[in-house]
Amino acid sequence: MTITPICPKCGAPAVSVSQEVVERFSEDTPVPSGRWAACVSATCAVAYFCDRQQIATDDLTQRLWYKDKGMDVPVCYCSQLTREEIRRAVAQGAGTISEVQRMAQKNRMGFCSTENPLGLCCRDAFLWEINEAKHKNRGEP
Numbered sequence: 001m002t003i004t005p006i007c008p009k010c011g012a013p014a015v016s017v018s019q020e021v022v023e024r025f026s027e028d029t030p031v032p033s034g035r036w037a038a039c040v041s042a043t044c045a046v047a048y049f050c051d052r053q054q055i056a057t058d059d060l061t062q063r064l065w066y067k068d069k070g071m072d073v074p075v076c077y078c079s080q081l082t083r084e085e086i087r088r089a090v091a092q093g094a095g096t097i098s099e100v101q102r103m104a105q106k107n108r109m110g111f112c113s114t115e116n117p118l119g120l121c122c123r124d125a126f127l128w129e130i131n132e133a134k135h136k137n138r139g140e141p
């Protein structure tokens with residue numbers, strides 16, 4: 001049985017992550033060993049937490065796409081492909097991940113388990129951002 005971790009700051013359900021991922025994103029390393037989780041709530045200032053420590057988004061080496069709406073934030077962390085590059089590629093007619101990767105000339109993938117801030121595949125975020133870009137290009141909110 002797995003227990004969903006709860007963010008101690010905002011109370012939202014969080015995502016379990018490996019210590020390796022936290023070490024990769026934390027400015028202060030090594031981090032204490034423990035059962036780490038990531039708060040994915042967009043407005044919460046806590047990025048990672050375990051029972052002994054909390055790490056704020058300000059104390060990370062990289063920005064998190066789910067907390068930071070900036071255009072220069074990576075969506076695919078394997079190749080540091082940014083939201084802006086996705087928007088631009090979609091504006092030029094790209095509609096799939098591989099088309100965006102080709103236009104941006106960034107196709108490094110498969111390192112998600114350590115390079116993605118949630119230790120998850122970048123694919124879902126990538127698809128979500130492509131969809132967002134399509135709506136934006138059509139002038140929809």
Ligand SMILES: [Zn+2]
Nearest residue numbers: 007010039044
């Ligand atoms: Zn939180």
